[in-house]
Amino acid sequence: MEHTRIKQLLIAEDFGQEVIVKGWVRTFRNNQFIAINDGSTLNNIQAVVDFENTDEQLLRRVTTGAAVRVKGELIQSLGKGQRVEIKVNELTILGDSDPEKYPLQPKKHSLEFLREIAHLRFRTGTFNAIFKVRNALAFAVHQFFNERDFVYMHTPIVTGSDAEGAGEMFRVTTIDFDNVPRNEDGTVNYKEDFFGKSTNLTVSGQLEGELAAMALGNIYTFGPTFRAENSNTTRHLAEFWMIEPEMAFYELEDNMDLAEELLKYVINYALKNCPDEIAFLSNRLVEEEKSKPQSERSEMNLVDKLQFVLTNDFERVTYTDAIEILKRSKPNQKKQFKYLIEEWGADLQSEHERYLVEKHFKKPVILTDYPREIKSFYMKQNEPDAQGRHTVRAMDILFPGIGEMVGGSQREENLEKLLARMAEVGIPEHEIDWFLDTRRFGSAPHSGFGVGFERLVLFTTGMSNIRDVIPFPRTPKNAEF
Amino acid sequence: MEHTRIKQLLIAEDFGQEVIVKGWVRTFRNNQFIAINDGSTLNNIQAVVDFENTDEQLLRRVTTGAAVRVKGELIQSLGKGQRVEIKVNELTILGDSDPEKYPLQPKKHSLEFLREIAHLRFRTGTFNAIFKVRNALAFAVHQFFNERDFVYMHTPIVTGSDAEGAGEMFRVTTIDFDNVPRNEDGTVNYKEDFFGKSTNLTVSGQLEGELAAMALGNIYTFGPTFRAENSNTTRHLAEFWMIEPEMAFYELEDNMDLAEELLKYVINYALKNCPDEIAFLSNRLVEEEKSKPQSERSEMNLVDKLQFVLTNDFERVTYTDAIEILKRSKPNQKKQFKYLIEEWGADLQSEHERYLVEKHFKKPVILTDYPREIKSFYMKQNEPDAQGRHTVRAMDILFPGIGEMVGGSQREENLEKLLARMAEVGIPEHEIDWFLDTRRFGSAPHSGFGVGFERLVLFTTGMSNIRDVIPFPRTPKNAEF
Numbered sequence: 037m038e039h040t041r042i043k044q045l046l047i048a049e050d051f052g053q054e055v056i057v058k059g060w061v062r063t064f065r066n067n068q069f070i071a072i073n074d075g076s077t078l079n080n081i082q083a084v085v086d087f088e089n090t091d092e093q094l095l096r097r098v099t100t101g102a103a104v105r106v107k108g109e110l111i112q113s114l115g116k117g118q119r120v121e122i123k124v125n126e127l128t129i130l131g132d133s134d135p136e137k138y139p140l141q142p143k144k145h146s147l148e149f150l151r152e153i154a155h156l157r158f159r160t161g162t163f164n165a166i167f168k169v170r171n172a173l174a175f176a177v178h179q180f181f182n183e184r185d186f187v188y189m190h191t192p193i194v195t196g197s198d199a200e201g202a203g204e205m206f207r208v209t210t211i212d213f214d215n216v217p218r219n220e221d222g223t224v225n226y227k228e229d230f231f232g233k234s235t236n237l238t239v240s241g242q243l244e245g246e247l248a249a250m251a252l253g254n255i256y257t258f259g260p261t262f263r264a265e266n267s268n269t270t271r272h273l274a275e276f277w278m279i280e281p282e283m284a285f286y287e288l289e290d291n292m293d294l295a296e297e298l299l300k301y302v303i304n305y306a307l308k309n310c311p312d313e314i315a316f317l318s319n320r321l322v323e324e325e326k327s328k329p330q331s332e333r334s335e336m337n338l339v340d341k342l343q344f345v346l347t348n349d350f351e352r353v354t355y356t357d358a359i360e361i362l363k364r365s366k367p368n369q370k371k372q373f374k375y376l377i378e379e380w381g382a383d384l385q386s387e388h389e390r391y392l393v394e395k396h397f398k399k400p401v402i403l404t405d406y407p408r409e410i411k412s413f414y415m416k417q418n419e420p421d422a423q424g425r426h427t428v429r430a431m432d433i434l435f436p437g438i439g440e441m442v443g444g445s446q447r448e449e450n451l452e453k454l455l456a457r458m459a460e461v462g463i464p465e466h467e468i469d470w471f472l473d474t475r476r477f478g479s480a481p482h483s484g485f486g487v488g489f490e491r492l493v494l495f496t497t498g499m500s501n502i503r504d505v506i507p508f509p510r511t512p513k514n515a516e517f
Numbered sequence: 518m519e520h521t522r523i524k525q526l527l528i529a530e531d532f533g534q535e536v537i538v539k540g541w542v543r544t545f546r547n548n549q550f551i552a553i554n555d556g557s558t559l560n561n562i563q564a565v566v567d568f569e570n571t572d573e574q575l576l577r578r579v580t581t582g583a584a585v586r587v588k589g590e591l592i593q594s595l596g597k598g599q600r601v602e603i604k605v606n607e608l609t610i611l612g613d614s615d616p617e618k619y620p621l622q623p624k625k626h627s628l629e630f631l632r633e634i635a636h637l638r639f640r641t642g643t644f645n646a647i648f649k650v651r652n653a654l655a656f657a658v659h660q661f662f663n664e665r666d667f668v669y670m671h672t673p674i675v676t677g678s679d680a681e682g683a684g685e686m687f688r689v690t691t692i693d694f695d696n697v698p699r700n701e702d703g704t705v706n707y708k709e710d711f712f713g714k715s716t717n718l719t720v721s722g723q724l725e726g727e728l729a730a731m732a733l734g735n736i737y738t739f740g741p742t743f744r745a746e747n748s749n750t751t752r753h754l755a756e757f758w759m760i761e762p763e764m765a766f767y768e769l770e771d772n773m774d775l776a777e778e779l780l781k782y783v784i785n786y787a788l789k790n791c792p793d794e795i796a797f798l799s800n801r802l803v804e805e806e807k808s809k810p811q812s813e814r815s816e817m818n819l820v821d822k823l824q825f826v827l828t829n830d831f832e833r834v835t836y837t838d839a840i841e842i843l844k845r846s847k848p849n850q851k852k853q854f855k856y857l858i859e860e861w862g863a864d865l866q867s868e869h870e871r872y873l874v875e876k877h878f879k880k881p882v883i884l885t886d887y888p889r890e891i892k893s894f895y896m897k898q899n900e901p902d903a904q905g906r907h908t909v910r911a912m913d914i915l916f917p918g919i920g921e922m923v924g925g926s927q928r929e930e931n932l933e934k935l936l937a938r939m940a941e942v943g944i945p946e947h948e949i950d951w952f953l954d955t956r957r958f959g960s961a962p963h964s965g966f967g968v969g970f971e972r973l974v975l976f977t978t979g980m981s982n983i984r985d986v987i988p989f990p991r992t993p994k995n996a997e998f
Contacts, residue, residue, distance in 0.1 A: 137958075
C-alpha cells in the first residue's frame with residue numbers, strides 16, 4: 037500500500053514527510069487548492085498545487101468527483117480550520133469526472149434528490165457521517181453482546197412460519213408464473229416449489245431465537261427482516277435490520293435492564309467514536325430546521341437528545357397508569373391529540389408516546405403490562421386485575437421524537453396457557469409445533485426484545501426519513517440499485 | 518438476576534458461598550448427581566443432592582432435559598475432572614421433560630438424526646461447541662474490520678440485479694399465483710408486483726459494495742446471500758452468509774494481504790477464545806474417523822489444521838504455473854484425478870486444489886490470474902500473455918480439506934474494457950447502469966473478495982456437513998423451523 041489514509045494524515049505530527057494520498061476531488065479553488073476526500077473521514081485534506089508549474093491540461097481535469105493521486109510534502113497549514121495540508125509535487129488523475137455529467141456538484145443537494153442517486157450519495161458529507169454512525173452502532177451492538185457472552189445466531193431469512201402471527205409477507209419461490217404446478221383441487225402445489233412448501237421472508241427471528249436461548253442461554257440475532265406492507269411513510273421500510281436478544285431465565289425486569297443498558301451502551305459508543313460525524317449531523321439538523329416555524333423545531337439539538345437518553349434512568353410505568361396520565365393530560369382534555377384516549381385498551385399512537393416522554397416524564401419511558409388483546413400471542417399472561425382486565429408482560433421503550441424504540445416481553449412459558457391463547461387468536465398448533473417443544477421439554481421463564489436498527493440509526497443521526505439511514509432502501513415500488 | 522451462570526461458577530474460587538444455578542439436566546446419576554448445563558459453557562456443573570432428605574416425587578422429575586433451579590453451597594469437588602460442585606440445599610423443577618417423549622437422551626445421537634431435530638440440537642455438547650465457535654468467528658470478523666476502520670455496509674437482500682451475472686435466483690414477490698397480472702402481450706406485469714419490478718434474493722452484495730467503497734474507501738458486508746441451485750451436497754446451502762470486503766485503491770497484492778490477514782486473525786481469535794470448544798470438536802473428529810479406513814482419515818487433527826493456516830505464509834502462484842504443476846503431478850500422470858488436467862483453461866476441481874495445498878506446497882495457496890473465460894465479467898483484465906491467452910486479476914485462496922475458502926479479484930476500473938467484456942458475456946448495459954457510474958465518475962483501482970462464512974465455520978470446527986454449522990439449514994425441499 038503506497039498511500040496513507042486521510043484520517044491518519046489529518047492527525048499526523050511529522051511535518052516535512054513525503055506522503056501519497058488517493059481520493060476524490062470535492063472542490064478545486066483558484067486553480068490551486070484541491071480538497072480531497074478518501075472516505076476515511078468526513079473531513080478533506082487540502083492539497084496545494086503549484087499551478088504555474090503544472091500542465092494546464094492536467095489542471096483542467098481536476099474536477100469535482102475525479103479520482104486523484106497526489107504525492108507531496110505534508111506541511112502545517114496556514115489556512116483557517118485545518119492543521120495540515122499537502123504541498124503537491126506530483127499530481128495524477130486516476131479517473132476523470134465530466135463536470136457536465138457528474139450529478140454531485142459542490143452545492144447543497146436536497147435529500148430527495150440524493151435518494152434518487154443513492155449509489156452516489158455516499159460521496160457527500162452527510163451520508164459519509166450517517167454511514168459511519170450506522171457502522172459504529174452496529175459494531176457496538178456486537179461488542180455489547182460479546183462482552184456479556186451472548187451467542188450471535190443467524191436465524192433463517194427464508195421461513196415457512198410467520199413469527200408474529202401477523203404482518204404481510206413476501207413470498208420466496210422458484211415457481212414460474214407461466215407454469216404454476218397445481219394439485220387436483222386446483223390449488224397451487226407447493227411441493228413442487230424449491231423448498232417443497234410455501235415459503236416467505238422472515239418477519240422476525242424471535243421464535244428461532246427462543247429455540248436457541250432455551251439451550252445456549254443468552255443469544256441475539258442481528259439480521260434483515262421484511263414486511264410487505266404498502267406503507268409509504270418516513271418510518272417504514274420493506275427490508276430492515278433487527279436486533280433480537282433472547283434470554284433464558286430472564287424475567288421482565290431483567291429484560292428491561294438489559295434493553296436500557298444496550299441502548300445507552302451503543303449510543304454512548306457512537307458519541308465517543310463518531311464525535312465529528314455527530315457534530316456535523318447536529319449542525320445539519322439545526323440548519324434544516326431554520327426553514328421551519330419555531331413551533332416545529334426540535335426542543336433539543338441532536339447531542340442534547342442523545343445525552344437525554346444517556347443521563348436519565350428510563351421511567352418504568354404500566355400501561356394502565358399511562359392511560360390514566362394520558363386521559364387527564366392537557367392535549368387529551370383540549371382535544372389536541374389526533375386520537376383521543378377515552379378508555380383502557382386503546383392502542384397508543386406516536387403522539388401519546390411522545391407526550392409521555394417529552395412532556396410528562398421528560399425521560400425515556402418503558403411501558404409495561406399492556407392489554408393482552410393488542411399484543412402478540414407468545415407474551416406471558418398476567419393474572420387478570422381487580423376489574424378482570426387481561427394484560428401481558430410486555431414492555432415497549434419510548435424515545436423522544438421517535439416513539440417506540442424497543443418492543444419486548446417475558447414469554448409465556450406455560451404450555452397450556454400458550455395453547456389457549458393460540459386457539460383464541462387462531463394459530464394452529466401444528467404450524468409451530470417445533471416452537472412448542474421449548475414449552476414441552478424443560479420450559480423455563482425467558483424473555484427477549486427487538487430493536488429496529490434503522491430506528492436506532494435514525495435517532496442517533498437526527499435524520500427524519502428512514503430511507504436516508506440505510507444504504508439502498510426498499511419501499512413499495514422501489515428496489516433500485 | 519438471582520442466578521449465576523455456570524461458566525462463571527466453574528472458575529470461581531470462593532468456595533463456601535451460596536449460589537443459585539438455573540439450567541437443564543444433562544444426566545442424573547445414582548439419585549444423587551445432577552449434571553446441569555445452562556448453555557453458557559460446554560461444560561456442566563455437578564449438583565449433589567442429599568437424596569435421603571429429598572422428596573422422592575421431586576427426584577423422579579429430575580430427568581434429562583428438565584429445567585431446574587438449584588440453590589446450594591459451592592464446594593471443591595472430590596470427583597474426577599471437575600474443580601467445583603454444588604451441595605444442593607434447594608431443588609426446584611422449572612419445567613419437566615417427559616423421558617418417554619424427549620428425543621435427546623444421554624447417549625450418542627447421529628448427526629443425521631440431530632439435523633431432523635435441529636430445534637433441539639443446540640442442547641448437545643457438539644452443537645453448543647459449533648455455535649460458540651461460529652459466534653467467535655463472526656465477532657472476530659467485525660472486530661478485524663473495525664480495527665482497520667472499514668465501514669460495515671448492509672447491502673440489500675431484495676434486489677433487481679444479479680451481481681454475478683450468473684446463478685439461479687429466488688423470486689421475491691407478493692403476486693398471487695391465482696391472479697397473475699398480465700401485460701397485453703401476455704407476459705407477467707411486474708409493475709403490479711410489490712416493488713414495481715421483478716425482484717430476487719441477492720446472490721452477492723459486491724456490486725453495491727463497490728458503490729460504497731468508491732466513496733467511503735474501505736467497506737465490508739456480512740449478510741445472507743442465496744442460491745436457488747438444486748445441489749444436495751454437503752457443501753451447498755440455498756441460504757448462507759457471506760463476508761465481502763471492497764477496498765478503493767487496493768490492487769491485487771493488497772487484496773491478498775488483507776484476505777490472508779483476515780483468515781489468520783479470525784481463526785486465531787477462535788482458537789484463543791474457544792479452546793474448550795475446539796478441543797472438544799477435535800476429539801469428536803478423531804472419534805468419528807475411527808470408523809473410517811486409515812487412508813480416509815485426516816492427516817492432521819483439527820488443531821494442527823488450524824495451526825497449519827496460522828503458521829504458514831500462504832503460497833502465491835499463478836493459475837498458469839499451477840496448471841503446469843498439476844499436469845506433471847503423480848495423480849494426473851497416474852490418472853488418479855477424477856478430472857485429468859490436460860490443458861490451460863481447465864477449471865480446477867476440489868481434488869486439484871487440495872493436491873496443491875496438501876501435497877505439493879503443504880501450505881495454504883493463493884492462485885492468481887485465472888483464465889478470463891472461467892471468471893466473472895467485472896475482474897480486471899491482464900494484457901494477453903505471449904501465447905495470446907487472456908487472464909484476469911483474480912485470486913482464490915485454497916485451504917486443506919476444503920478447497921476454495923476465498924474468491925476475489927482486482928476489479929476492472931476501465932469503463933471501455935468493462936463494457937466490452939459485458940457485451941461478450943451478454944450483460945446489457947442498462948441493467949447495471951448505476952454500477953457503471955463508478956467507472957464514469959472518478960474511477961480508480963479497487964479490489965475485493967468474498968468469504969463464505971459457513972465454509973469458514975466448517976473449516977474451523979472440523980465438521981464435514983455444512984448443514985451442521987448453520988442453525989437452520991435451507992436446502993432443496995427443506996425449510997423446516
